[in-house]
Amino acid sequence: GASYQGDFVSGAHSTSGVATVDSNGTTLTLTNFKTDSGPDVNIYLASSLSTIKSDHIDLGDSKGRNGTYTYDVPAQTDFDTYKYVVVWCVDFDVNFGYAVLQKQ
Numbered sequence: 001g002a003s004y005q006g007d008f009v010s011g012a013h014s015t016s017g018v019a020t021v022d023s024n025g026t027t028l029t030l031t032n033f034k035t036d037s038g039p040d041v042n043i044y045l046a047s048s049l050s051t052i053k054s055d056h057i058d059l060g061d062s063k064g065r066n067g068t069y070t071y072d073v074p075a076q077t078d079f080d081t082y083k084y085v086v087v088w089c090v091d092f093d094v095n096f097g098y099a100v101l102q103k104q
Contacts, residue, residue, distance in 0.1 A: 004079045006099035008033070011087070015097020019085040021073065028059065028071045028085065035065050035097055040090040043071055045082040046098075052086055053093055062087065079103075 004021040008030075017033035028043070035041070044056040057077060063069040079101050087096035 002103045004083070004101035005104050006083075006085065006101045008035075008085075008087075008097050008099045011095035011097040012089075013038070013087075013094075013096040015087055017099075019099035019101060021079055021101060025077060025079065026073050026075060028073050030069045030071075030085075033065075033067060033069060035062075035087050037065055038089045038094075038096065039092070041065075041096065042088050042090055044084075044086040044088045045073070045077065045079075046084040046086050047081050049084060049086075049095065049098065052084075052088060052095060056086070056088075057082055 013036040015035040041062040043059040046052045059071040083101040085099040
C-alpha cells in the first residue's frame with residue numbers, strides 16, 4: 001500500500017509538523033509536531049474541513065503538543081477520503097491546525 005504524508009498548517013492556533021501514515025495504513029505519526037494547549041484536544045481524520053464535526057474518525061486524545069507521537073488508525077481507513085489530519089478542540093469545536101495527506 002501507499003504511504004501518505006502532509007505538512008501541518010495553522011488553523012485557529014499555531015500548528016506545525018509532519019503527518020505520516022505508514023504503508024500498512026494502520027499508524028499515523030506526527031513528527032516534530034507542535035501546537036498550542038487547549039481543553040480536550042483530539043486528533044481527527046476528516047473528509048472535509050467544512051464537515052469535521054459531523055464526519056470524522058476520532059483517533060483519540062492528543063498525546064502531546066510538542067514532540068513526535070504515534071496514533072493507531074482503524075484498519076481499512078480510506079486516506080484518499082479521510083485525508084485531513086485535524087487537531088480538533090472538542091470543547092469549542094475549533095480546528096487548531098491540519099495536514100492534508102497525499103500519496104507518496
